[in-house]
Amino acid sequence: ETLGVVGESGCGKTTCGRTVLGLYDRTDGEVLYRGKDVHKLKGEERKQFTKHAQIIFQDPYASLDPKMKVQDIIAEGIRAHGLAKSEKEIKERVNELLVTVGLDAQYGERYIHEFSGGQRQRIGIARALAVEPEFIVCDEPISALDVSIQAQIVNLLDKLQEEKGLTYMFIAHDLSMVKYISDRVMVMYLGKVVEITAADRLYEQPAHPYTQALLSAIPIPDPHVEAKKERIKMGGEIPSPVDPPKGCRFQNRCKYATERCREEEPALRLIGEDHYVACHLEDE
Numbered sequence: 114e115t116l117g118v119v120g121e122s123g124c125g126k127t128t129c130g131r132t133v134l135g136l137y138d139r140t141d142g143e144v145l146y147r148g149k150d151v152h153k154l155k156g157e158e159r160k161q162f163t164k165h166a167q168i169i170f171q172d173p174y175a176s177l178d179p180k181m182k183v184q185d186i187i188a189e190g191i192r193a194h195g196l197a198k199s200e201k202e203i204k205e206r207v208n209e210l211l212v213t214v215g216l217d218a219q220y221g222e223r224y225i226h227e228f229s230g231g232q233r234q235r236i237g238i239a240r241a242l243a244v245e246p247e248f249i250v251c252d253e254p255i256s257a258l259d260v261s262i263q264a265q266i267v268n269l270l271d272k273l274q275e276e277k278g279l280t281y282m283f284i285a286h287d288l289s290m291v292k293y294i295s296d297r298v299m300v301m302y303l304g305k306v307v308e309i310t311a312a313d314r315l316y317e318q319p320a321h322p323y324t325q326a327l328l329s330a331i332p333i334p335d336p337h338v339e340a341k342k343e344r345i346k347m348g349g350e351i352p353s354p355v356d357p358p359k360g361c362r363f364q365n366r367c368k369y370a371t372e373r374c375r376e377e378e379p380a381l382r383l384i385g386e387d388h389y390v391a392c393h394l395e396d397e
């Protein structure tokens with residue numbers, strides 16, 4: 114499955130992804146992987162988890178060491194987890210990974226500054242795949258790329274998922290980016306999940322006013338439809354996440370806000386088949 118995670122900057126989606134991986138401490142709740150709490154894993158269990166759960170970053174240039182050859186960057190995880198018996202086997206494995214992500218096997222001899230943004234992201238994907246993970250947090254992997262390259266990376270991730278049975282948590286800042294890759298979508302606002310459901314249902318029947326506003330901002334390629342479309346404007350500023358408003362965190366920007374919204378925080382609850390929403394409107 115691919116879970117798309119969407120929200121404006123500062124909503125906590127990257128923090129959520131890193132907390133799921135155990136890279137950040139949690140403040141509450143549990144993260145379960147095969148029934149075990151990720152934040153309590155120690156020793157060999159912890160090492161196995163870091164093999165099974167990987168991350169791809171938004172900016173591959175900042176996350177890949179410029180002083181290392183590409184083959185050494187990709188081989189790091191293979192060595193750390195003892196996944197090959199000899200240097201020859203490591204080299205063969207790296208070459209295979211480069212070809213898997215659509216690069217020439219000879220590129221292993223080069224340095225990261227010699228590549229374009231899209232190629233660097235392919236190297237970041239090869240590095241994550243090197244340890245044969247089951248789950249990958251894709252932290253805005255296409256946000257910094259040209260639109261023409263974005264589709265290529267999404268198609269590559271899709272193909273790899275099919276071939277290797279991977280699970281993705283795909284983080285993005287707008288709903289158009291996660292539309293084609295997600296099975297389910299989770300929308301976050303100011304540190305909270307406001308809606309989560311199957312991707313098709315979210316795009317066809319968005320229930321939370323924030324999701325509705327995000328969807329109305331996606332341009333439609335047909336100019337006639339686009340001209341007639343109602344765009345929902347969000348008023349007000351995004352409040353500071355360190356000092357969120359009382360009640361519903363979206364209340365200062367929501368046209369439906371009532372007195373209850375200003376006092377009482379809405380809980381995330383089931384409103385239909387696999388459809389969770391945190392909004393008081395659902396009581397009415």
Ligand code: SF4
Pocket residue numbers: 321322323361362363364365367368369370371374379391392393394
């Ligand atoms: Fe708007 Fe109230 Fe729903 Fe919050 S709880 S989204 S303020 S209607």
